[in-house]
Amino acid sequence: xxxxxxxxxxxxxxxxxxxxxxxxxxxxxxxxxxxxxxxxxxxxxxxxxxxxxxxxxxxxxxxxxxxxxxxxxxxxxxxxxxxxxxxxxxxxxxxxxxxxxxxxxxxxxxxxxxxxxxxxxxxxxxxxxxxxxxxxxxxxxxxxxxxxxxxxxxxxxxxxxxxxxxxxxxxxxxxxxxxxxxxxxxxxxxxxxxxxxxxxxxxxxxxxxxxxxxxxxxxxxxxxxxxxxxxxxxxxxxxxxxxxxxxxxxxxxxxxxxxxxxxxxxxxxxxxxxxxxxxxxxxxxxxxxxxxxxxxxxxxxxxxxxxxxxxxxxxxxxxxxxxxxxxxxxxxxxxxxxxxxxxxxxxxxxxxxxxxxxxxxxxxxxxxxxxxxxxxxxxxxxxxxxxxxxxxxxxxxxxxxxxxxxxxxxxxxxxxxxxxxxxxxxxxxxxxxxxxxxxxxxxxxxxxxxxxxxxxxxxxx
Numbered sequence: 001x002x003x004x005x006x007x008x009x010x011x012x013x014x015x016x017x018x019x020x021x022x023x024x025x026x027x028x029x030x031x032x033x034x035x036x037x038x039x040x041x042x043x044x045x046x047x048x049x050x051x052x053x054x055x056x057x058x059x060x061x062x063x064x065x066x067x068x069x070x071x072x073x074x075x076x077x078x079x080x081x082x083x084x085x086x087x088x089x090x091x092x093x094x095x096x097x098x099x100x101x102x103x104x105x106x107x108x109x110x111x112x113x114x115x116x117x118x119x120x121x122x123x124x125x126x127x128x129x130x131x132x133x134x135x136x137x138x139x140x141x142x143x144x145x146x147x148x149x150x151x152x153x154x155x156x157x158x159x160x161x162x163x164x165x166x167x168x169x170x171x172x173x174x175x176x177x178x179x180x181x182x183x184x185x186x187x188x189x190x191x192x193x194x195x196x197x198x199x200x201x202x203x204x205x206x207x208x209x210x211x212x213x214x215x216x217x218x219x220x221x222x223x224x225x226x227x228x229x230x231x232x233x234x235x236x237x238x239x240x241x242x243x244x245x246x247x248x249x250x251x252x253x254x255x256x257x258x259x260x261x262x263x264x265x266x267x268x269x270x271x272x273x274x275x276x277x278x279x280x281x282x283x284x285x286x287x288x289x290x291x292x293x294x295x296x297x298x299x300x301x302x303x304x305x306x307x308x309x310x311x312x313x314x315x316x317x318x319x320x321x322x323x324x325x326x327x328x329x330x331x332x333x334x335x336x337x338x339x340x341x342x343x344x345x346x347x348x349x350x351x352x353x354x355x356x357x358x359x360x361x362x363x364x365x366x367x368x369x370x371x372x373x374x375x376x377x378x379x380x381x382x383x384x385x386x387x388x389x390x391x392x393x394x395x396x397x398x399x400x401x402x403x404x405x406x407x408x409x410x411x412x413x414x415x416x417x418x419x420x421x422x423x424x425x426x427x428x429x430x431x432x433x434x435x436x437x438x439x440x441x442x443x444x445x446x447x448x449x450x451x452x453x454x455x456x457x458x459x460x461x
Contacts, residue, residue, distance in 0.1 A: 011041045011062070015069035022070055025080040026063035028120055034059045042066070051097050056090040058082070064125075065097060071130040077102075083109075083121040086142075087363040089375060099137040103129030108143045121364065176360045176443065179436050183353045185387030185427050190378035192341050192385070193333040195305065197374055198326040199297040201257075202285025204230055206275055207295055208254035208325075219258075223268045225298065227257040228322040232306040232314075235328065236411075238346040238403045239317035240304065257323055259295060298323050301330030302342055307372040308365075311411060311444070313358050313380075315349040317342050329374055337385045344388040347395045347402060349380075350411070350418045352437045353428055357381040359443045368448035383427060391425045 006013075034042075042062035046053050051065045060081055068077055085091050086107065098105050108124040115122060180186075189195065201207040208230060209217075229248055234240065249255050260268040272293050275281055286292040300321040306314045307329055315331070324330050333341040348354060357380040362372045372380070383391065398417055405414040419437075422428045428436075 009038075011038065011045050011066060015066065017070065017072055019070050020072055020075050021077070022067050022075070023078045024063075024067060026060040026067075028082050029059035031056050031058055045069075049097070051093045053093060054090045056088075058084065058090075060085075061091060061094050064094060068097075068101065068127075068130060073131055075130040076126070076128045077130070078127075079125045080114075080122055081125050083123050083364075085123065085125065089373070095140075098125075098127055099140070101130060101132070102127040102137055103131075105137055105140045106143060107140060108145055110145050110147055114148060176356055176439055179432065179439065180353065180357055180360065180381055182432055183357075183381055183428060185384055185390075186353070186381045187384035188378060189305075189331070189345075189380050189382055192337055192345065192382070193302070193331050195329055195331050195374050195378050196299070196301070197297075198324040198328055198330060199295055199299075200285055200326050201295050202283050203275075203280050204254075204325070206278075206280045207258045209256045209258055210252050210254050211249050211256065212252060213254075214256060217271055218267045219271065220265060220267065223258065223260045223265055223271075224256040225259045225323050226320065227255055228304065228318070228324040228328065229253045229255055230325050230327045232304070232308070232328050235304050235306055235316040236314055237316060237406045238399065239319050240322075241319040245320060245322075257295065257298070258293070259298065259323075260293070264293075299330065299332075300324075302333045302338060303331040303345060305329040305331050305372075305377055307377060309370050310368060310448075312355045312370065313349070313362075313372055313377070315346040317346050329372075329377055337388075340385065340388050340392055343399070344392055344395050345382055347399060347418060348383050348388070348391075348422075350402065350415050351422055351428075352415060352419050352433050352440055353422070354380060354382055355415070356436050356440045356443075359440060359447075364447045370447060383422075387425070387427060391421055391427070394421045394424060 042059065043053055043057075045066040046062040049065050049069055051062075053061055064077075064079055064081065067079070071077060085094060104127070106126045108126070110122070110124075208227065209219075209224065213219075214224060226245070228235075228240065234244060234248060237244075245255060258268075258271065260272075264272060275293060280286060281292045289296060300323060301318050304314075304316045304318055304324060305328065306316070308327070318324075318330070331345075358372060358377075359370065361376045361379045362370045363376070365371050382388075398421060402414045402417050405411070405417065419428075419433050423430050423433060
C-alpha cells in the first residue's frame with residue numbers, strides 16, 4: 001500500500017477521526033512569534049475540543065490537541081514535545097485534557113540531549129486508548145531514560161500529580177514531593193504575603209542611572225528613586241542595606257531610577273527630550289504607556305526573592321525599602337507577620353527543605369539555570385508563622401554567622417547551619433535532612449548536567 005501525503009496547513013485540516021495512530025513532532029513556536037490569523041485558527045481548533053489556551057501558549061499545544069481529534073476511539077498518539085508540557089502553567093489545560101481522554105499516558109524523559117543541535121529540552125509523549133470523553137486516567141507514568149537507545153530499559157518511573165498541577169520534573173520527582181510532605185510546621189511562601197514581579201522599564205539603559213549619570217545630567221534627587229540594581233548577584237546575603245548600596249554606587253552601578261514628578265523639572269524635561277530624540281519613547285513598552293517616561297508598577301517590598309539562579313534562590317531583606325525591577329521578585333509581608341518574617345524567612349529559605357521545594361517547583365533553563373516565576377516561587381516551602389516564632393531566638397543567634405558565610409561564598413556551609421536550627425527545633429529530623437540533601441544534589445546535578453551535555457559544536461558530551 002502506497003502512502004498518501006497531503007501538504008498544507010495542519011490547522012486548516014478538518015478532523016476526521018479516521019486514524020488508529022497519530023505521530024508527530026510539532027513546531028515549537030513561542031507565543032511572541034506565534035501570532036496573527038494562524039494563532040487565532042489554532043486556538044479555535046483547541047477550543048473546539050474543549051481546551052481553552054492562554055495567550056502565552058506556544059504552537060505545540062493547540063497542535064497536540066488538534067491532532068488528538070483525528071483519532072478513532074481507542075486510538076494512540078505519540079508526540080515529541082518540549083518539556084514545557086510538564087512545567088508551564090499555560091500547559092495545564094493540555095495536561096488535564098490528556099488525563100480525561102486517554103486510558104494511559106506516558107511521558108519519557110532523557111538525561112542526555114535528544115537533539116544536541118538545539119537548546120530545547122524534549123520529552124516523548126505516548127498516550128493510548130483515546131475516547132472523546134469519559135475517561136479519568138488514574139495517573140501519568142513518567143519514565144527516566146538515558147537516551148533514545150534506552151527506550152526499552154527504563155531506569156525509573158513514578159506517577160505525576162493531577163493535570164491542573166505542575167508535573168514534577170526528573171526521576172526523583174515523586175520522592176521529593178513525599179519528603180516535602182514531612183516538612184513539619186511548614187507553609188507555602190505566599191501565605192506570608194504578596195509576591196509580585198518587579199517593574200519593567202522597557203529601556204534599562206535609559207531609565208536606570210548611576211550617581212555619576214545624575215551629576216552629568218544635572219538631575220535632582222527629586223527626579224529619581226533609589227533602586228535595587230538590575231540582576232541579583234548583590235542579593236546573595238540575608239539583607240541589603242546602606243553599606244551595600246554605597247558600595248554599588250561607588251562601583252558605578254545603576255542605583256537610581258529616572259522617575260520625575262508629574263511636572264518634571266527643567267533638567268528632567270531635557271532628559272525626556274533626549275530620550276525622544278534617541279527613539280526611547282518608541283520602544284514597545286514605552287510607546288504603549290502615557291506618559292512614556294513614567295515607569296509603571298514601581299513599588300517597594302519587605303523581601304527580595306531571587307528567581308534566576310544556578311545553585312538556588314535566595315530571600316534577601318530589603319532594608320532600605322528600595323524600588324525593584326523584574327530581575328527579582330518582591331515579597332510584601334502581611335502586617336501581623338512582618339517583623340518576624342523579615343528576620344526568619346531570609347535565614348530559613350537557605351534550608352535544604354526550602355531549596356528542595358524550589359528545585360521541584362522551578363524549571364530548568366539554558367546554562368543549568370533554575371527559574372521561579374511568581375506562581376512557582378509562591379509554592380516553595382518555608383516555616384509557617386507559628387514555627388518561625390518558635391525558632392526566632394535560634395535564628396537571631398546564628399544570623400551573623402550565616403550572613404558572614406554567604407559573604408564568603410560558602411553557601412553550603414550556611415545551609416548546614418540553617419539545617420541545624422531546623423533539627424534542633426524539631427522541624428525536620430537529621431535523617432530527613434540527609435535524605436532531602438541527597439535528593440537535592442541529584443536534582444541539581446541533573447539540571448546542570450543537561451546544560452553541559454551540549455558542546456559548542458552541538459555534540460553531546
